[in-house]
Amino acid sequence: MAYQIDARGLPCPQPVLKTKEALEQAKGSSLVVIIDNEASRDNVIRFLENSGVTVEKVETRGNDFFVHTKETAGSVSSGIKPEDHPCAVPSGAGSALFINKDRIGHGSDELGTNLMKAFITTIKDLSVQPKTICFMNSGVKLTVKEAATLPYLKELEEKGIEMLVCGTCLSYFNLKEQIGVGKISNMYDISETMLKSSKVITL
Amino acid sequence: MTVYAVITFHNTHFALKAKKVLEKNGKTVETIPVPREFSSECGFCCKVPWDERDMADKILREHDVQVEHIYRWERDDDKERKNKFTFV
Incomplete structure (x- = not known):
């Protein structure tokens, strides 16, 4: 059973923070992170990979992205901090x-x-x-x-x-x-x- | 391609005075920042049509405006803005 996190509508860096929290609570099961923008999707994927979690697939449904991971290794203790995933300026802002x-x-x-x-x-x-x-x-x-x-x-x-x-x-x-x-x-x-x-x- | 004469001066006062004097004498003149190719210092210079450079130079002399240099500025009107400067 996958552990699902809905991070839609959350401003950066909240999706990464929620993913980190979920990793700790998922206790080894796989994760599905739902995100509604590309910058957060990339940040979450990078965070997961840096934490030693394999991203199995990224599904696009409408405007949403579903990031599926393989089973996590139980307690994930990585030194990666969400601060390492800077919030990109929203595209279009200048x-x-x-x-x-x-x-x-x-x-x-x-x-x-x-x-x-x-x-x-x-x-x-x-x-x-x-x-x-x-x-x-x-x-x-x-x-x-x-x-x-x-x-x-x-x-x-x-x-x-x-x-x-x-x-x-x-x-x-x-x-x-x-x-x-x-x-x-x-x-x-x-x-x-x-x-x-x-x-x-x-x- | 458009060709201009870019006239530089020893200071900003001369550049601004040159613009006024040339305008008063019916010349088409524009003050522009001194291109980086000429000087890294902040300054104004005057841009006049190439064919009017001698007349402009004469008018400026008559009004005690000291000209530093006159450059030939070839400007391509495409988006790339390829400029070529030659000291004359």
Whole structure:
């Protein structure tokens, strides 16, 4: 009789922790671990193998994975800790840039404006790129027609970078009709995007 | 392929002044970060169409903007962004 663990819906590293617990309680019988994402599946398999347990097969049923093991060796005393199985950043998460003004830094507006333009023209040529760029307050001015930054932001958008432009801010500056790139967004989308991102860089 | 002249300066003030002066004289000019190929230091330079380099140089001299170097920048417009710089 296999010892079954349902680790669906659990955030990383919980599935590995539950598997470890189950190994101790299974007392030699085989295990079936049910997981609903690839990162956890890989982590659980790696943990089992490192613990000396043979993974017999991995079944995919719908969105779920069933990891079947052979009979475990009774008391499994491995030095492997769940911490050794780092939680991968969920696929799809990336970094976000939060641009909350139309220039970089304080000291000189002229310099700050040129630095912002240079920053945007530079990131479009780099191999590392953000997943999303959020514009708020006077940052929205970078996205409107006539803005020197507009052609470069358009290039970034064509490369698949999502641009969220604060609608409240466009409206405040009376620029709603002038938007030239990205999509008019709201506080819900912008805050949610930032919280979901692997990191947020504020300019 | 597009060919530009990249004009570098001894400091940021000259670069920003050059942009203003050239714009005032009806030139198409853009300030861009100094490419890594030229200098590892942070700085701005001016990018103008290649054919306008002599005119730009003349205007800058007339306005006491000291030019450091002028480079020829050949830029492929494909996604690879193959750039070629030649000091002129």
